[in-house]
Amino acid sequence: MYELINVSKSYGKNQIFTNLNFTIESKKFTGIFGESGSGKTTLVSILGMLDQKYTGNYIFNGINITQLGDRELSTLRKEKIGFLFQESYLINEITVFDNLLLNVLDKENKQLIKRIRELMDKFAISDFLYRRVSTLSGGEKQRVALVRALLMNPELIIADEPTGNLDKTNSEIILSYLKSLCLENKTVIVVSHDEKVLKYCDIQYNLIKNGKLERCL
Amino acid sequence: MFVRGLKSSIIALESNLKNRTLFFLLNFVLLVTVFIEILTYKHSIALEPHRYQNFTDDILIVQMHYDSETPYTFSSIFDRKLASIENVLYTQYAINQYIYNKETYQLSVKIKGTSGNFIENYDIVDFYYKTNGLPNVKKNELIYGRVWTNEEYQKGESVGLIYEATAKTIFGKSDATGERLNFGSHSIKIIGILKNTDDIKNYYRTFNNYNLEFVVYTPITYLKSDSLIDYSIMRSYNNDILKEIITNNISEKMYFYEREDVISKTLDIKKEQLSNFYYVIVVTLIICVVGLFQLIKNFINQMTFECSIRRTFGATKFEIFSMLVFQNSFVFLLALMLAIVVSIMIIYAYFYFSYRYVYPYLSYIDINIILIIGIAQLILTIAFTTLLSQKIINTNIIDGVKGNS
Numbered sequence: 001m002y003e004l005i006n007v008s009k010s011y012g013k014n015q016i017f018t019n020l021n022f023t024i025e026s027k028k029f030t031g032i033f034g035e036s037g038s039g040k041t042t043l044v045s046i047l048g049m050l051d052q053k054y055t056g057n058y059i060f061n062g063i064n065i066t067q068l069g070d071r072e073l074s075t076l077r078k079e080k081i082g083f084l085f086q087e088s089y090l091i092n093e094i095t096v097f098d099n100l101l102l103n104v105l106d107k108e109n110k111q112l113i114k115r116i117r118e119l120m121d122k123f124a125i126s127d128f129l130y131r132r133v134s135t136l137s138g139g140e141k142q143r144v145a146l147v148r149a150l151l152m153n154p155e156l157i158i159a160d161e162p163t164g165n166l167d168k169t170n171s172e173i174i175l176s177y178l179k180s181l182c183l184e185n186k187t188v189i190v191v192s193h194d195e196k197v198l199k200y201c202d203i204q205y206n207l208i209k210n211g212k213l214e215r216c217l
Numbered sequence: 218m219f220v221r222g223l224k225s226s227i228i229a230l231e232s233n234l235k236n237r238t239l240f241f242l243l244n245f246v247l248l249v250t251v252f253i254e255i256l257t258y259k260h261s262i263a264l265e266p267h268r269y270q271n272f273t274d275d276i277l278i279v280q281m282h283y284d285s286e287t288p289y290t291f292s293s294i295f296d297r298k299l300a301s302i303e304n305v306l307y308t309q310y311a312i313n314q315y316i317y318n319k320e321t322y323q324l325s326v327k328i329k330g331t332s333g334n335f336i337e338n339y340d341i342v343d344f345y346y347k348t349n350g351l352p353n354v355k356k357n358e359l360i361y362g363r364v365w366t367n368e369e370y371q372k373g374e375s376v377g378l379i380y381e382a383t384a385k386t387i388f389g390k391s392d393a394t395g396e397r398l399n400f401g402s403h404s405i406k407i408i409g410i411l412k413n414t415d416d417i418k419n420y421y422r423t424f425n426n427y428n429l430e431f432v433v434y435t436p437i438t439y440l441k442s443d444s445l446i447d448y449s450i451m452r453s454y455n456n457d458i459l460k461e462i463i464t465n466n467i468s469e470k471m472y473f474y475e476r477e478d479v480i481s482k483t484l485d486i487k488k489e490q491l492s493n494f495y496y497v498i499v500v501t502l503i504i505c506v507v508g509l510f511q512l513i514k515n516f517i518n519q520m521t522f523e524c525s526i527r528r529t530f531g532a533t534k535f536e537i538f539s540m541l542v543f544q545n546s547f548v549f550l551l552a553l554m555l556a557i558v559v560s561i562m563i564i565y566a567y568f569y570f571s572y573r574y575v576y577p578y579l580s581y582i583d584i585n586i587i588l589i590i591g592i593a594q595l596i597l598t599i600a601f602t603t604l605l606s607q608k609i610i611n612t613n614i615i616d617g618v619k620g621n622s
């Protein structure tokens with residue numbers, strides 16, 4: 001269970017959430033939909049611990065993370081959360097491999113390399129491992145970013161528009177893979193405009209302009 | 218914790234070194250500029266008066282000695298408290314110390330007036346500095362030209378003999394017979410070249426580091442005619458012979474020592490140059506510090522995105538911090554080492570082409586200055602990085618990723 005309790009968030013005068021109470025259920029595929037600018041990215045940034053500038057509490061599997069220090073938070077981010085941004089946000093100047101292992105000390109870790117190969121095969125980008133990111137297409141980059149998010153086998157996967165740049169086949173592959181993760185006791189949150197996502201959702205929310213979340217499913 | 222941070226930084230650097238090229242290059246250029254600026258300025262002060270062989274007679278010492286058959290007798294010069302010479306030498310030494318911190322590029326000219334047959338006799342070498350009063354003697358050897366004739370000696374002609382090294386330095390060739398050596402109010406025709414021996418080299422090295430000291434031997438009778446020369450007289454123990462020469466050839470006036478004014482004038486000039494030197498250093502360093510700050514600021518701003526991505530996937534604040542400090546210091550040290558090599562090369566080339574004849578005497582460049590600046594800059598790099606990385610470290614991760622910070 002990942003719970004936001006009385007969370008308020010604003011950018012200057014632009015109040016995005018006021019006293020929001022929101023729970024993500026574990027081991028479910030949760031879809032969050034909503035108009036552009038409604039605050040979806042803001043919401044998942046808070047859930048992914050990338051945004052600390054809010055008031056209220058966030059209970060992450062029973063731990064109140066608003067009270068944690070940097071080291072504990074970093075460890076949680078590293079081990080428990082996989083984040084996929086709306087854009088790929090890879091470092092362009094270095095290779096795919098270096099991007100994937102950016103924070104990893106042991107670059108020859110067999111298990112990790114095996115996992116990278118598996119995931120890259122799955123998303124049909126295995127040829128790009130040693131290419132510079134700047135030479136990849138948008139869709140390819142997005143798939144590399146997904147591999148990066150999934151690499152550490154996190155328990156909470158947050159994907160902001162994972163299918164935005166992808167064609168139908170690739171979208172299906174990725175979504176069904178994410179869906180299959182729920183069977184492995186992972187929790188998946190997908191933010192999307194994409195109709196295709198709907199059919200994978202166990203739970204579905206609609207974020208409306210004033211920062212209210214409506215459950216639709 | 219620290220080791221962990223260091224290790225992650227090393228690995229981070231490995232994959233990112235190419236991104237640091239610009240930082241490296243700018244840093245490098247900055248350092249080279251500073252080194253060259255400071256070092257050339259420093260050397261220019263030292264060499265400026267001699268640039269066009271325009272020898273000033275600021276520090277002209279005219280030594281006359283009557284080459285006695287028993288040179289050992291000179292050892293008692295200082296016993297006789299001919300204090301002026303000691304003072305002069307001492308003062309010069311102090312000036313040079315003060316200004317150039319051990320090294321001296323003073324180009325002083327010694328005119329030794331001697332009687333005609335000095336070649337056959339001994340010259341006195343470092344009677345004071347090397348042997349604590351016991352004179353070390355050597356014999357001169359003529360390799361080109363001739364010694365002055367009796368007639369020239371009688372007339373006090375402005376003819377002279379110099380050492381081969383002097384000839385090479387001033388005229389660019391060993392056989393400089395027939396050339397004219399102009400300095401101060403003198404124009405001395407070179408009629409003979411004397412062989413340099415290691416002794417001579419050592420002499421001029423050890424003699425208060427007077428690396429660029431030239432000796433011109435002229436007939437003692439030539440000196441008589443020049444009242445403008447600032448002189449001191451080295452007395453011979455063998456006073457009878459000296460007296461004879463003096464009564465025959467030189468006016469009594471030459472006994473008196475008149476250096477005080479010259480010395481104080483020299484000091485004033487040097488002080489002025491010295492304050493200019495410090496001024497240049499300070500301005501350069503300020504520019505350098507501001508430049509370094511900007512460099513690091515830009516560099517760290519460029520790193521915001523990468524650091525935020527690292528934070529997203531689990532890097533701690535400390536890891537980010539140590540990565541930045543380590544990378545900056547590492548890149549800085551690389552730039553520093555390259556800058557040292559390149560600036561020394563450039564400086565040597567510069568001196569080679571602008572002071573070609575003096576070049577062999579530029580035996581070293583002040584490494585101390587380079588090291589001090591290098592260490593200071595390294596400390597500044599770490600300090601600035603620490604200061605400037607706070608923003609990156611404490612930024613909201615999502616803002617850093619999106620580039621809003």
Ligand SMILES: Nc1ncnc2c1ncn2[C@@H]1O[C@H](COP(=O)(O)OP(=O)(O)OP(=O)(O)O)[C@@H](O)[C@H]1O
Pocket residue numbers: 011014016034035036037038039040041042043086616621
């Ligand atoms: N760093 C920021 N500073 C100021 N305003 C911001 C910032 N980030 C987002 N906003 C504003 O907050 C609102 C919500 O932004 P958010 O990115 O969460 O929208 P979104 O629902 O993800 O939209 P989209 O579907 O287009 O991605 C928007 O009006 C946006 O302009």
Ligand SMILES: [Mg+2]
Pocket residue numbers: 040041042086160
């Ligand atoms: Mg968004």
